[in-house]
Amino acid sequence: MNRLSEIIEALEGFAPKELKEPWDNVGLMVGDRAQKIDKVYVCLDLTTENVREAIDCGADLIVSHHPLIFKPLYSVTEDDPISCMVRAAVKNNISIFSMHTNFDKAEGGTNDLLAHRLGLQHIREYSAAECVDASGTPFSPIGRVGFLPAPVTMEEFLSKVKSTLGCTALKYTGDPFDEVRCVALCSGSGGKEGVYSAFHSGADVYVTADLGHEHARSAYELGLNIIDAGHFETENTICEFLKDLFETNFPDIQFFVSSAKPLYSSFYHLAKATRGWLFFFISLFPFAYKYTKRQVIKC
Numbered sequence: 001m002n003r004l005s006e007i008i009e010a011l012e013g014f015a016p017k018e019l020k021e022p023w024d025n026v027g028l029m030v031g032d033r034a035q036k037i038d039k040v041y042v043c044l045d046l047t048t049e050n051v052r053e054a055i056d057c058g059a060d061l062i063v064s065h066h067p068l069i070f071k072p073l074y075s076v077t078e079d080d081p082i083s084c085m086v087r088a089a090v091k092n093n094i095s096i097f098s099m100h101t102n103f104d105k106a107e108g109g110t111n112d113l114l115a116h117r118l119g120l121q122h123i124r125e126y127s128a129a130e131c132v133d134a135s136g137t138p139f140s141p142i143g144r145v146g147f148l149p150a151p152v153t154m155e156e157f158l159s160k161v162k163s164t165l166g167c168t169a170l171k172y173t174g175d176p177f178d179e180v181r182c183v184a185l186c187s188g189s190g191g192k193e194g195v196y197s198a199f200h201s202g203a204d205v206y207v208t209a210d211l212g213h214e215h216a217r218s219a220y221e222l223g224l225n226i227i228d229a230g231h232f233e234t235e236n237t238i239c240e241f242l243k244d245l246f247e248t249n250f251p252d253i254q255f256f257v258s259s260a261k262p263l264y265s266s267f268y269h270l271a272k273a274t275r276g277w278l279f280f281f282i283s284l285f286p287f288a289y290k291y292t293k294r295q296v297i298k299c
Ligand SMILES: [Zn+2]
Pocket: 066, 187, 188, 189, 231, 235
């Protein structure tokens, strides 16, 4: 019989909560540490859809990457989505546990998982000296730096990132013909600070998500290529990782992975997909015509 306290011990053994950023909220959000756990559901985001899916599969515990509760809740009513999810979890006897920046920073966590998926070698953390902004103000290091086995062009690397992470589209700044060997990365939102740590590390390119005009402008001025590969795509590795962790440590627990897709899509992708279906149906037309004709002859 597995108690929630034993599962928490295993998860925190991998990603100690002391690693979290000061602004973050991680750990047990809803639940009872003495609860018996038979079914676990994992997801990146706690959305209404994911909570409903967890209820439908009879989960006792949801493990999410992004915390359900970031800011204090002054009431738990049906008036806002976060409260609704808390109420739904309590009513269905589901505990909720989140591992966020502690998991990003942990050895083997989201950043290491991303680095390995991109095929990087000699993976390392940022040094303290690399984590300073333009004014020399230090900040907390989150991310990794590593090397591709052989140099490629930026265009080839963009293609690799897109196919490896299953991105529908990528945003980037830089020259497609630049040579890429050293890669800096931060899963999820690397922010402006991430641009500086990547630059100071001497990387040829920085892979992260949620980049805006301000980040692109800073990178441009620093001469750093950057790729926005999407928040979901750079972090959803947590689901497969947790599946392996539970199968190894808690083999009698039933495990469910969220079927959620990224929260936003690329219009280009949708347009391309629609075009693809259109060509598919047009290409069927000669066969359909032939088949119909044969039917007519048979009659
Ligand atoms: Zn995130």
